[in-house]
Amino acid sequence: MLRDDYIAIKNTSKHFGSVKAVDDITFDIAEAEFFSLLGASGCGKTTLLRMLAGFEQPTLGNIYIDGQPQAGVPPHQRPVNMVFQNYAIFPHLNVHKNIAYGMRKSGLTKAEVDRQVDEMLELIKLPGYGNRGAHQLSGGQRQRIALARALIKRPKVLLLDEPLGALDKKLREQMQLELRALQRDVGITFVFVTHDQEEAMTMSDRIAVMSMGKVLQIDSPTSLYEVPKVKEVADFIGTINFFEGSVKGKEGDATVLDVEGLGTVRSTSAGANAPTAGSTTVAIRPEKFNLTFQQPNIETNMVEGSIQAAAYLGDRSHYYVQVPGRDAPIAVAAQNAQRTMEAVDPDKHEKVWLTFDEDSALLLNN
Amino acid sequence: MTDTTEATPNKKKAMSMTAEAAAADERGSQDAGFVESKHAGHHWSGEAPMFIYAVWYLAFLYIPVMFLPLFSFNDSIYVAFPLKGFTLQWYGDMVDNPALLRALENSVKVGFGVAMASTFLGLFAAKAMTRYYMPGKGPITSFIMLPLVIPGIVLGIALLVISNTMGMDLSLWTIAAAHTLIGVPFAMLVMVSRLEGFDKNLEEASLDLGEGAFQTFMRITLPLAWPGILASVLLTFTISFDEFILAFFLAGNEVTLPIYIWSQLRFPNRLPMVLSLGACVLVFSFFIVTFSEVMRRRGVGPQSGAAI
Numbered sequence: 001m002l003r004d005d006y007i008a009i010k011n012t013s014k015h016f017g018s019v020k021a022v023d024d025i026t027f028d029i030a031e032a033e034f035f036s037l038l039g040a041s042g043c044g045k046t047t048l049l050r051m052l053a054g055f056e057q058p059t060l061g062n063i064y065i066d067g068q069p070q071a072g073v074p075p076h077q078r079p080v081n082m083v084f085q086n087y088a089i090f091p092h093l094n095v096h097k098n099i100a101y102g103m104r105k106s107g108l109t110k111a112e113v114d115r116q117v118d119e120m121l122e123l124i125k126l127p128g129y130g131n132r133g134a135h136q137l138s139g140g141q142r143q144r145i146a147l148a149r150a151l152i153k154r155p156k157v158l159l160l161d162e163p164l165g166a167l168d169k170k171l172r173e174q175m176q177l178e179l180r181a182l183q184r185d186v187g188i189t190f191v192f193v194t195h196d197q198e199e200a201m202t203m204s205d206r207i208a209v210m211s212m213g214k215v216l217q218i219d220s221p222t223s224l225y226e227v228p229k230v231k232e233v234a235d236f237i238g239t240i241n242f243f244e245g246s247v248k249g250k251e252g253d254a255t256v257l258d259v260e261g262l263g264t265v266r267s268t269s270a271g272a273n274a275p276t277a278g279s280t281t282v283a284i285r286p287e288k289f290n291l292t293f294q295q296p297n298i299e300t301n302m303v304e305g306s307i308q309a310a311a312y313l314g315d316r317s318h319y320y321v322q323v324p325g326r327d328a329p330i331a332v333a334a335q336n337a338q339r340t341m342e343a344v345d346p347d348k349h350e351k352v353w354l355t356f357d358e359d360s361a362l363l364l365n366n
Numbered sequence: 367m368t369d370t371t372e373a374t375p376n377k378k379k380a381m382s383m384t385a386e387a388a389a390a391d392e393r394g395s396q397d398a399g400f401v402e403s404k405h406a407g408h409h410w411s412g413e414a415p416m417f418i419y420a421v422w423y424l425a426f427l428y429i430p431v432m433f434l435p436l437f438s439f440n441d442s443i444y445v446a447f448p449l450k451g452f453t454l455q456w457y458g459d460m461v462d463n464p465a466l467l468r469a470l471e472n473s474v475k476v477g478f479g480v481a482m483a484s485t486f487l488g489l490f491a492a493k494a495m496t497r498y499y500m501p502g503k504g505p506i507t508s509f510i511m512l513p514l515v516i517p518g519i520v521l522g523i524a525l526l527v528i529s530n531t532m533g534m535d536l537s538l539w540t541i542a543a544a545h546t547l548i549g550v551p552f553a554m555l556v557m558v559s560r561l562e563g564f565d566k567n568l569e570e571a572s573l574d575l576g577e578g579a580f581q582t583f584m585r586i587t588l589p590l591a592w593p594g595i596l597a598s599v600l601l602t603f604t605i606s607f608d609e610f611i612l613a614f615f616l617a618g619n620e621v622t623l624p625i626y627i628w629s630q631l632r633f634p635n636r637l638p639m640v641l642s643l644g645a646c647v648l649v650f651s652f653f654i655v656t657f658s659e660v661m662r663r664r665g666v667g668p669q670s671g672a673a674i
Contacts, residue, residue: 055570075573088571091564092589101585102575153575 003066006031006189007052007157012061013213014047021047023213024061029191029206034183036192036200039210040236045193048210049159052191054078066156081150082159086166087142089134095121095145096130102153120148123182140171147179151186158183160192164199176202197237201225209233225285227269231364234283241330243282250276254358257282261326262303267361281364286333288360291319292353301356305330306349312336317344321352330354431648438642443635456642466643469626473607476538476622480545480606485598487546488553489591495554496561497569513548521547522615529616536618544612549602556601556658560594561587593661600658604651623647 007029014022022044029035037045050056051063054075063070065079081102090098099120103113121127124144137145143163150158164172164179180203183190194200200207201221208218209232217224217233228234231242245259254266259282267282296302305323316336320329332354344350433445441451460466491510495503513521525544526536534540568590572582588595610624617625627643630636 053570053574055573074578075570076576076578080574082571082574084567084571086565086567088565088567090568090571090586101572102577104581105576149571149575 002031004028004030005064006033006066007191008064009048010061010064012048012051012058012063014044014051014056015059020213022051022058025213025215026061027208027215027218029189032187032189034180034190034192034203034205036194036204036207037210038194038197038200038207038236040195043210044213045195045210046161049082049161049191049193052157053080053082053159079156080159081153081155081157082161083143083146083150083163085161085163087146087163089137089142089145089149091134093134094130095126095132095134095137098134098145099130099149099152101149116152117148120152123151124148139166140175143167143175147182151188155188157189157191160190162194163192164194165196172199173202179203201237209236211236228283228362228364231281231283234362234364239286239331239333240283241286243284243326244279245282246279247277255363257363261323261330262301263325264300265361266300266358267363268358269360269362283362283364284356284360286318286331287316287335288356289330289332289334290355291321291332291334292355293350295353296355298355301358301361303354304351305354306351307344307346308349310344310346312343319344319352321354322349323354434641434648435645438638438645440638443638445637445641456638459639460643460646463639466623466626469621469623472538472620473623476542476545476613477603477606479542480549481599481603483542483546484549484553484602485557485595487550488555488598488602489557489595491550491554492557492561493587495558497566510554511551514551518609518611522612525612526615536616538618538620538622540616540618541613541622542606544616545602545606545609548609548612549605552605553598553602556598557591557594560591560597564590597658597661600654600661604654604658608647608651 005028009028010026012022012025013020025044025048037048039045047056051058052065052070054070054073054077058071068079070078090101093101096114096117099117100113103116106113108116117130118127121129124147126141126144126148129141129145134142143166146163160179164175167175176199179190183203192200192203201224204221206218206220207224209216209224211232217229219227224233224237228237228240234240234242243259243262245257245262245265248256248258248264250256251266253268255268255276257265257267257280259265262282265282295304303323305321307319308322308329309320311318314336317334319332319334321332322329436449437445438456439452439454440449441453441455442449494500495507500506522544525540525547529536529540568586569582572586573579577585608624609622610628613622613625614628621629623643627640630640
């Protein structure tokens with residue numbers, strides 16, 4: 001039976017002087033979960049990770065790993081291991097000695113350690129690399145060796161501090177999939193820090209979006225994207241259009257609103273804490289709009305506008321559609337499902353109609 | 367698999383190659399002795415005055431020093447031109463002089479002790495400075511550096527007063543203590559540049575992998591700081607070996623080499639022998655400092671690890 005509160009962070013704060021790097025955070029991470037801390041730089045995600053590793057002690061609160069309180073426990077006595085952002089491969093040791101570094105106190109014989117190191121080299125697909133010097137390795141190889149060096153310790157939790165940041169795009173995408181597969185293989189809880197939302201969404205079971213030392217929302221990638229609970233999360237994950245609106249009333253499941261630029265809008269996606277009266281923010285993802293060049297035969301959730309700018313990206317196109325009553329154009333993304341050689345000329349300001357489903361219009365608190 | 371880190375050394379190589387090419391270019395244009403290309407023309411019009419200034423500057427600095435070895439081979443007890451002839455007599459006198467050898471032995475003993483003590487203290491001071499957060503770090507650092515800016519004579523008098531007050535007999539120990547005082551800041555500076563040259567994540571990684579602070583120091587910090595430690599030992603040894611003022615104030619019956627040399631200057635016929643001794647010290651110091659500087663610079667930089 002896997003624990004839901006394998007890592008329990010309880011009312012944890014970290015202050016550096018007057019700066020609250022981590023500000024009263026409470027949440028749990030489940031056993032064998034791939035959990036990401038996502039946020040812009042300075043949001044506190046790395047500080048939180050370093051508190052899990054023991055390099056920083058919480059100013060307030062405590063962290064429990066597998067039920068054990070970690071306050072005051074130094075890094076070398078914690079059941080966690082870390083993969084550093086720059087990998088921190090020991091430059092004076094070869095690959096074998098790097099991987100075996102943490103096994104000195106394991107009580108295993110040298111032959112057994114050697115066997116496990118070879119096993120690790122197999123796991124990270126670098127068999128026979130044991131005698132290589134640290135300076136003979138490429139970035140991707142260093143990253144794998146840092147991983148092996150941590151995993152050979154069989155930690156309860158593996159901490160990863162933006163380990164893919166230094167790799168180029170292709171290699172990074174490959175490593176994302178490999179890391180995810182590896183995590184499923186070994187069944188160890190991964191806590192992954194990143195500022196790259198695509199990376200977090202590709203790999204994670206759940207993501208905590210952080211800002212200014214606070215956790216804004218913890219959810220699965222799908223929920224974060226489709227049901228953001230606050231404006232900042234909606235804005236941080238992907239692209240989204242915000243509209244100012246005011247609630248008119250309820251009609252069955254749907255909330256009826258008067259929205260700037262969109263007219264009357266019916267929404268069935270009111271969040272639990274969305275307002276039932278007064279002003280609110282309506283948020284709609286670009287790809288949730290349906291763009292047509294003929295007037296559709298519906299009344300609500302439809303708006304007429306003109307194309308201001310268009311970008312053809314191959315698989316999809318981005319349009320910026322100007323509508324009356326709203327200053328900023330609406331961002332619309334359309335899949336290029338049909339093959340066409342006709343490009344949209346933005347200078348013609350072609351007349352278009354945008355429609356969207358009732359459950360695509362999210363209501364967010366102001 | 368594509369590669370990101372290997373690109374950096376390659377780039378460096380490329381840069382150093384262009385630098386070499388530029389240097390060769392410069393040499394070429396100087397050898398030719400006349401303006402050939404636009405590049406060389408720029409070189410002469412813009413940089414020639416600076417080049418001449420640099421030559422004069424170096425000449426001004428080093429020519430007086432070069433008189434030492436020059437006259438040490440001169441077959442005359444008068445240190446004056448014209449030179450009389452070549453002799454190794456003064457070097458022979460030097461080797462046959464037991465008082466001198468005794469002073470040399472004392473200097474080596476003191477220098478060795480100072481090198482060990484300063485480097486030991488300097489290493490830990492540098493570690494504290496670069497790795498830990500502690501209140502009052504700035505003032506503490508300033509206090510460690512202070513002996514560098516206090517005039518030697520003031521420091522010498524002060525230490526003499528302290529020794530007398532504490533009832534300590536003057537000996538090689540007091541000299542060594544005083545030299546350690548000025549050796550520590552040098553050692554610390556050398557070690558700081560070394561410790562800053564490698565990533566502190568390496569030490570954190572060791573802690574993370576289950577080694578305590580002491581084992582981490584032994585297995586990571588020490589091997590990586592080794593060139594810096596060697597540089598510091600050599601540098602502080604040289605500082606102690608050459609130091610005069612503090613040793614002069616704090617010497618008991620046993621003297622160090624600089625004091626011995628100073629005492630011999632009263633006798634005009636001993637001067638050539640002192641010159642030959644000076645020449646030896648000069649060459650010796652030059653090699654030690656050069657070597658220590660090479661060690662200190664070795665592999666300092668973001669890719670530091672790779673070079674060790």
